[in-house]
Amino acid sequence: TLEILLVYLIPILGLILSFMNDKEVSKRAKFAYNQSGAVFIVSLVLSVFYVIPFIGLLFAMANLVLFIFVIITMVKAYQGEDFKIPLVSDLSDLIWNKKDNNEEK
Numbered sequence: 001t002l003e004i005l006l007v008y009l010i011p012i013l014g015l016i017l018s019f020m021n022d023k024e025v026s027k028r029a030k031f032a033y034n035q036s037g038a039v040f041i042v043s044l045v046l047s048v049f050y051v052i053p054f055i056g057l058l059f060a061m062a063n064l065v066l067f068i069f070v071i072i073t074m075v076k077a078y079q080g081e082d083f084k085i086p087l088v089s090d091l092s093d094l095i096w097n098k099k100d101n102n103e104e105k
Helices: 002-009 011-017 027-051 055-078 088-095
Strands: none
Touching: 002 011, 002 027, 002 055, 011 027, 027 055, 027 088
């Protein structure tokens, strides 16, 4: 549980650890690594647009909402539950190809 909290607290660790072999980590930890890595990528993309007047404020607010979801995810992880952050969880599935083959048929 502590490692899962740590990857959500420092999302770049999730990005790095998401490239680990699936056999070396538990399914729950791998989910946390992938989702935290996607949080890092989304946060990085949102922060690029901060310099644009007015629109940058909207992106900053979106990043704040993402941060609130990360806090909720950390609380849920401490309670032993997995919480999928809307859109970010889907992005992590797309990045790390975790979709079932049955869904593609």
